[in-house]
Structure formats: C-alpha cells, structure tokens
Amino acid sequence: MSKPTDPAYHWNGAELDLDAYLARIGFDGERAPTVETLRKLVRAHTTSIPFENLEILLDRPILLDLKSLQDKLVRRRRGGYCYEQVGLFAAALERLGFGVTGLSARVTMGASEGVRPATHALLRVTTADDDRVWLCDVGFGSGPLEPYELSTETGEFTAGEWRFRLEHTTDELDGDLWVLHQFGRDGWIDRYTFPMTPQYRIDFAVGNHFVSTSPRSPFTTRPYVQRFLPDVHRVIDGVTMVTDRPDGTAETRLIEPSDLPKILSEEFDIDLTDADATALAAGSWRTT
Template sequence: METAPMSDSGYGWDGGELDIDAYLSRIGFDGERAPTLETLRALQRGHTTSIPFENLEIMLGRPILLDLENLQDKLVRRQRGGYCYEHTILFAAALERLGFGVTALSARVTLGADEIRPATHAVLRVTTAGDDRVWLCDVGFGRGPLEPIEFADGAEAVQDGWRFRLERRTGALDTDLWVLHQYGGEGWVDRHTFTLNPQYSLDYAVGNHYVSTSPRSPFTTRPFAQRFGPEVHHVLDGTTWTTTRPDGSTQTREVEESEIPKLLDEVFGVTLDAADAARLGQPSLTAR
C-alpha cells in the first residue's frame, strides 16, 4: 500500500519523490509494503543497522543538504551515512510513502547532563493502520533503538539485549516531557528529552544549520561515526575507536589518522573516494 505525499511539502516529507525500491533495497527490507506495526518494526531495524551515522561532510568542508534528492543520493545511492536530520527525514519520507502517520519532533540530548541543551535531535511520532497505539521512532541517534518504542509512561524495551525505557514527566507550563533512557555500563542514563510539539522541514533546517556550522556543536570539531547492530555498537570519535556490547562491556583503542579511511570502510560501512580519504587522514581534521 502506497499513498501520495501531502500537497504542501512544508507539512509533509515528499514521500512521493522517494525511490522506494532503492531505499528498501538499501535497508534490506522485502516485507509487506503496508502501514502495519510489523512493517514499522522491520523498517526501523533495517534502517538503523544498514545506514551508519557520520558527520564526515562537515569535516570535509561541505554543507549538510536536507532535500530528499540529495539525501537519496548520499545515503541510498552512494551508500554513505549521515546524522540525525538526514536519517530522520529519509525515514519520514519512506513512512509517509507507505501510508504511516508521521509527526516530526525535536529532542534535547542530555546524556545525564543537568544543563539545558538545544533541541537539535530529530525523532518521529508514528501511527500505524488499525492500531490505536503511538510509537517513538528514533533512527538517527546512532545507537538504536532497533525497533519503535510505544509511547507509554514506563514502557521498557529489550531489543537483542539493548535496553531502553520511556518515561513521561511534567515539563514547563505543565506540558508532558518525555525522556528516553538507555541502559549501559553505568546503568540507566537519560539520553534525550522531548515534547510533542510538532516540527516541520523548516524547523529541521534551522537545527541542521546550527549543528553543522556552530563552533559549539560537537559535530564541527572532529570526525564522528557510529555503526549499530544487534550484537555490537562501534563509535569512532576523532581517533578513538570504542566497541560496546549489549551487556555494557567496552573496548577502546586509539587509531592513527592514516587508519581512519580503512576503518570507516571495513567497520562502519562508509567508503570514501580517494581524495576524501586522503583529506580525512590529515591530522588537522582529526585533532581540531
């Protein structure tokens, strides 16, 4: 089942412009193309395990483009990765094309911090056909969840050993404030918080500009990549490569700048052309 996109692209995600066959092939999905919970689970699992997280365009001095044609070219055709806005917009277009109900949201990444941080993480509120439940889809954080989590206070999900919990609190002006927690080596950590205030493509464009250009953004200071799967989560942060398992065990080692392009290719699934690989290996890019 496929549906046409909304006529005003400012309110929709241009799903009608998506090469749905190419996208589904990219994420390894061959199930029923219907807006069901089973399909949603398979789509999110396929997306999060197939398309890596990376900020390398910023490091190479190029802008992050959020129009669907450029996203398809980068993440689907050239099989690169991206960060949250790129992942979320592409996923929203696919869900819209297949008939799901999609509302974009913005989250504040906390990771246990007390100070207020900008709302620069993109997530989705999703509904399915014939089911009154509502689902949180977070495909752009780089470390899961593998599947949607039901919007319910205290909802816990264990997905191939990775553990998540969604909590509803009272925020400013008595609004609902949702908190996604993830369990790791140090126990439960609040990962990000968000309200149900709808976001649109222009809102994501504003956040994307800040994240990709501000000297205060962590993504303008060093190369960063993640690859997430059922059994392992890989992170490259500058020249530090960390591997984490669902039980919380980790291994960390430093890599040489010259190793990074090969590591990105073999471990993270990010293949650069020769010119970009040579440029990325320069110490000036990894030691900002």
C-alpha cells in the same frame, strides 16, 4: 480541524525512489502501514545506514532535500546524522501510508547542568492497523532497533538485547515531557528529553544549520561515526574508537587519523572516494 495540506508540513514521500531505498536497507517485507512493517523498517534502517558527520569535516554542507539525501545515503551508500536519516525515513513512511510527525529532543546523555538545545530529530508514527502511537529513532546512531510505544505504561523495554526505559514527566509549565534512558557502559543514563510539539522540515533545517556549522557543535570539530548492530555498537569519536555491547561492557582504543579510511570501510561500511579518504586521513580537523 483538518490536517495541514501545505506541502511544507509533509516529507516529500512521492518523490522517493522507494525501491532503491528498500534495497539499500535490505527490506523485502510487506509494503503496508502496519506495526509489523514498521518494526521491520526501523530494524533494517538502523542496522544498515551508519551515523556519520564526515561531510562537515570535508568542508561540505549537510543538505536535507530529498534528492540529496537519496544520492548520499542510498546511491552512494554513505551514512548521515539524525536530520538526514530521519528525513529519508519519514519520506519512506509517508510514501507507505504511515502517519508521520517530526519531533525534536534535547540530548542530555546524563548531563545535569545547563539546558542543551533541541538538536535531535525523531519521529512520532501511527499505523493503519493499530491505535497505538510509536516513536521511531533511526538517527541517533545507537538505536533502539525497534519503534517504542509512546505510553506511560512503556517503562523499561528491550530492543534486541539492548535495554531502554521511557519515563513520562512534565516541563516547567506542566506540559508533557518524555525522557528516554538507555543502559550502557556507565549504567542507566538519560539520553534525551522531548515534548510532543510537532516539528517540520523547516524546523529540522534550522537545527541542522546549528549542528553542522556552529563551533559549539561537537560535529564540527572531529569525526563522529557510529555503527549499530544487534550485538555490538561501534563508535569513532575523534581519535578514539569504542566498542560497546548490550551487557554494558566496552573496549576502547586510540586510532591514528591515517587509519580512518580503512577502519571506516571495514568496521562501519563507509567507503570514501580516494580524494576524501586522503583529506580525512591527513587529520587537518585535529587543529580545529
């Protein structure tokens, strides 16, 4: 059966300003659909573009069309959450000739009760020089810094100094289900589960609507910002700032809303306009 040709199944890579995107993430390697290029792209993107939900708190929609993504994440050098980052990264991979398929994951983070919605986006990627299948997760905010192989043999792996583990299991209908675990301040926890069901831009648009508008979404109630680097992971969650390190140690401190713009600029590489900085620092989101 031939692959879908309807543009709705693809990622609009032809519309991407590839030079601007690669300059944004500091990539100057070979522009070829190889494993080595994929590794360098994932690392460059993950460590260059922060995770953030600030547009929601500033009462603006999260737009997923490629023009809006390029304007926000590339031209204005802002960050975004998974649907934004994955949409931009998928367009770049498609433009470079990689095989790209969207996937959705259920974020668990160690929770043992209830079924959470599938609201995290990641990518299944293939290359021209290798038969292996890779998972790329540039939009979770905490790595991995590299693609990881989709294989029952993968098990525990490191990306830089950060530790992860991939587990293969089955769902209630005996279909393939994969679990990504990560090591951090609470030891090993399951991060999310995902099947191999292809997801398209329209599916990500539905998930994006929920996480950006629902009162049940954590992203509609407080700032949630992350900056992930090879040796440190910084997180703002409301008025708490956490600094995590690969060995599982962490530091936590409270911050004032009035300090947010300065912290965002100095620690997260997010520079807001004066109007947005004033609105965020006012802390009106604390009453929601």
